[in-house]
Amino acid sequence: MSIEYRVGGIAPSILRLAKPGQYQVDEKGYYGQFGGAFIPEMLYRNVAELREKYLTIMQEPEFQREFTQLLRDYVGRPSPLYLARRLSEKYGAQIFLKREDLNHTGAHKINNTIGQILLAQRLGKKRIIAETGAGQHGVATATVCALMGMECVVYMGELDMQRQAPNVARMRMLGAQVIPAMSGSRTLKDATNEAIRDWVNHPEDTHYIIGSVVGPHPYPDMVARFQSVISAEIRQQLLEKTGSELPTHVLACVGGGSNAAGAFYHFLDHISVQLIAVEAAGEGINSGRSAATTVLGRPGVIHGSKTLLMQTDDGQIIEPYSLSAGLDYPGIGPLHAHLHQTGRATYLQATDQEALDAAFELTQLEGIIPALESAHALAKLKDLELKPEHVVVVCLSGRGDKDMDTYLRYLPKEFRTEI
Amino acid sequence: MNRIDELFARKQKNVLTIYFTAGFPQLHDTRRILKALQDAEVDMVEIGIPFSDPLADGPVIQQSSKQALDNGMSLRLLFNQLRDVRREIHIPLILFGYVNVVMQFGIERFLDTCAEIGIDGLILPDLPLDEFTHEMASLCADRQVHFSFLITPETSEPRIRALDEASSGFLYVVSSSSTTGKRKDLSAMQPYFQRIQQMQLKNPFLVGFGIHDSMSFQQACQYSNGAVVGSAYIRALQEVHDRNVERVTRDFVAYILQPIRSTF
Numbered sequence: 001m002s003i004e005y006r007v008g009g010i011a012p013s014i015l016r017l018a019k020p021g022q023y024q025v026d027e028k029g030y031y032g033q034f035g036g037a038f039i040p041e042m043l044y045r046n047v048a049e050l051r052e053k054y055l056t057i058m059q060e061p062e063f064q065r066e067f068t069q070l071l072r073d074y075v076g077r078p079s080p081l082y083l084a085r086r087l088s089e090k091y092g093a094q095i096f097l098k099r100e101d102l103n104h105t106g107a108h109k110i111n112n113t114i115g116q117i118l119l120a121q122r123l124g125k126k127r128i129i130a131e132t133g134a135g136q137h138g139v140a141t142a143t144v145c146a147l148m149g150m151e152c153v154v155y156m157g158e159l160d161m162q163r164q165a166p167n168v169a170r171m172r173m174l175g176a177q178v179i180p181a182m183s184g185s186r187t188l189k190d191a192t193n194e195a196i197r198d199w200v201n202h203p204e205d206t207h208y209i210i211g212s213v214v215g216p217h218p219y220p221d222m223v224a225r226f227q228s229v230i231s232a233e234i235r236q237q238l239l240e241k242t243g244s245e246l247p248t249h250v251l252a253c254v255g256g257g258s259n260a261a262g263a264f265y266h267f268l269d270h271i272s273v274q275l276i277a278v279e280a281a282g283e284g285i286n287s288g289r290s291a292a293t294t295v296l297g298r299p300g301v302i303h304g305s306k307t308l309l310m311q312t313d314d315g316q317i318i319e320p321y322s323l324s325a326g327l328d329y330p331g332i333g334p335l336h337a338h339l340h341q342t343g344r345a346t347y348l349q350a351t352d353q354e355a356l357d358a359a360f361e362l363t364q365l366e367g368i369i370p371a372l373e374s375a376h377a378l379a380k381l382k383d384l385e386l387k388p389e390h391v392v393v394v395c396l397s398g399r400g401d402k403d404m405d406t407y408l409r410y411l412p413k414e415f416r417t418e419i
Numbered sequence: 420m421n422r423i424d425e426l427f428a429r430k431q432k433n434v435l436t437i438y439f440t441a442g443f444p445q446l447h448d449t450r451r452i453l454k455a456l457q458d459a460e461v462d463m464v465e466i467g468i469p470f471s472d473p474l475a476d477g478p479v480i481q482q483s484s485k486q487a488l489d490n491g492m493s494l495r496l497l498f499n500q501l502r503d504v505r506r507e508i509h510i511p512l513i514l515f516g517y518v519n520v521v522m523q524f525g526i527e528r529f530l531d532t533c534a535e536i537g538i539d540g541l542i543l544p545d546l547p548l549d550e551f552t553h554e555m556a557s558l559c560a561d562r563q564v565h566f567s568f569l570i571t572p573e574t575s576e577p578r579i580r581a582l583d584e585a586s587s588g589f590l591y592v593v594s595s596s597s598t599t600g601k602r603k604d605l606s607a608m609q610p611y612f613q614r615i616q617q618m619q620l621k622n623p624f625l626v627g628f629g630i631h632d633s634m635s636f637q638q639a640c641q642y643s644n645g646a647v648v649g650s651a652y653i654r655a656l657q658e659v660h661d662r663n664v665e666r667v668t669r670d671f672v673a674y675i676l677q678p679i680r681s682t683f
Contacts, residue, residue: 028549036547036550037547038518038545038546038547038550039474039545039547040474040475040544040545040569041544041568041569041570041571041574041582041593042475042569042571042573042593042596042597042598044571044573044574044578045573045574045575183481183485184471184472189472193472193474196474197474197477197598200474200475200596200597200598201596201597201598201601202596203571203573203596298523299522300519300522300523301517301518301519301522301545302472302519303472303474304474304545309519311519311523313523314493314494314495314520314523314524315470315494315519315520315521315522315523315524316470316471316488316520317471317472317519
């Protein structure tokens with residue numbers, strides 16, 4: 001089977017109309033009780049336009065052709081599905097890594113920004129705004145804006161700009177204006193607030209490329225569809241490698257939840273596949289410094305969506321914490337809130353230290369330095385009761401280049417003596 | 420009769436509504452500010468319920484919300500402060516807040532408390548029309564608590580009509596597409612205000628966002644029933660160093676109204 005055929009062959013399933021199912025968004029933009037579009041009137045026209053047009057545009061043959069071609073020739077898809085032999089040996093199961101870290105720009109984020117920039121062009125927009133946490137979505141957005149010659153403004157929490165300085169430099173080199181978000185905890189939540197306020201102030205010419213499966217309907221569904229290429233490829237690749245399209249387990253980290261949504265998407269209706277999402281527990285779930293939304297959150301409204309949300313009794317949103325700048329979000333996408341509530345997916349938590357340990361372990365065993373975010377998913381391999389017949393896919397959502405400062409700061413002794 | 424309806428039955432032009440954030444500048448200023456606004460002959464007051472993530476607000480109101488929360492403000496405390504407010508405050512009172520805070524308090528309990536206290540109207544800018552219709556409309560009507568939707572220059576005519584239909588008391592016309600507190604010249608927006616006036620809506624309408632001095636107040640009032648001033652008043656309160664909220668409020672209201680009074 002040729003690569004061309006594979007990519008061409010999966011395109012219709014990436015972008016197909018959702019078949020009505022209990023894990024798909026309904027007509028009103030809800031997954032069960034979660035979702036909707038809780039937005040001020042200033043955003044209504046833009047969000048309504050997107051809601052009315054996104055499925056139609058995504059079905060157009062020309063859109064599909066351009067999208068799949070860019071994913072193949074520009075992003076480098078399909079990303080490899082790598083059987084990690086030494087990791088498999090250690091945990092006693094067949095463990096595959098879905099190598100989203102090998103995509104252009106170094107993470108899964110570009111799958112979505114390619115899709116949304118093509119959509120923005122068809123909506124006649126001239127200016128792109130985005131929020132970013134770790135900077136991966138900001139870089140992916142700045143990249144597609146450079147590619148298409150569009151103006152790009154990225155909002156990033158001031159604290160994250162310090163934590164992820166290399167990504168700030170990349171965005172600037174790509175021609176994006178990076179604006180620090182100074183409010184709140186100066187991280188992802190606040191960057192998202194500022195991006196939304198920018199959109200309120202520029203209703204005519206601007207498209208907001210949200211980077212995760214969060215925000216008002218149709219964003220969670222649209223971003224999940226663009227990211228669903230991950231699970232579409234996993235199925236084809238597993239079939240070739242194991243003779244079955246279905247693994248026993250899929251693991252992915254969750255901040256807002258876009259790589260997990262993409263990795264779960266084509267397995268949602270196959271209940272034999274255990275879907276495992278890993279949240280950031282920071283310094284410990286009950287330490288007061290955590291981003292473990294499914295444990296600590298209650299239903300509420302954040303960034304235009306009803307979902308699980310870390311908040312006070314008074315309904316004030318709690319500032320989350322994680323060592324990883326891509327996971328410290330106080331909510332999760334409404335799809336995940338629904339998968340959690342229905343029990344379709346299991347939500348586990350990994351602390352900063354567990355994620356660091358997993359990152360060093362993968363580096364030593366496989367020669368792959370993962371993003372600190374992705375390391376949260378790897379960290380839970382030890383907690384699964386794995387057996388040799390299990391086929392486990394871990395979504396390696398990004399590479400660790402951006403995290404080198406953090407890794408060097410926490411370098412274990414055995415690494416240090418070698419330097 | 421709801422006090423908002425009484426107000427508009429009596430006065431159709433130049434209705435001045437002032438917004439302030441509860442718990443700002445000091446935690447227990449709420450009653451004192453309300454009294455000062457009433458004494459300065461403001462027609463109606465919007466009390467802002469502070470929220471950690473106020474998406475529709477610009478930096479001035481964001482900052483006041485943050486300070487109010489740091490001071491210890493909560494919806495529960497605000498309701499306690501307002502418990503017997505109707506002993507001394509007789510002008511219409513509106514609560515302005517974001518839906519999450521109301522949802523956590525409980526919608527029905529929130530509306531019951533509003534009715535007990537004598538709150539006349541609500542504005543929840545991030546509550547969608549659909550949710551309002553299904554979750555709140557009849558609960559509000561039963562308690563005679565009005566609800567005002569926002570419209571903007573981007574809102575289509577059929578949607579303006581739907582939002583007007585769902586609103587009671589008045590309709591809130593956002594002066595241009597922006598967050599709160601952006602000062603701007605409203606002369607370019609006159610055709611938009613005129614268009615709204617000519618639609619012969621069910622409700623009176625007030626213009627808000629960006630009204631900061633007597634000129635912008637006059638411009639906002641030309642085709643409307645009145646205007647709402649928010650960020651500019653918060654800025655004035657920020658500068659109360661001697662704690663004389665009464666004097667600052669009196670001077671501020673005089674500053675907003677002066678040219679209109681002088682033409683009569």
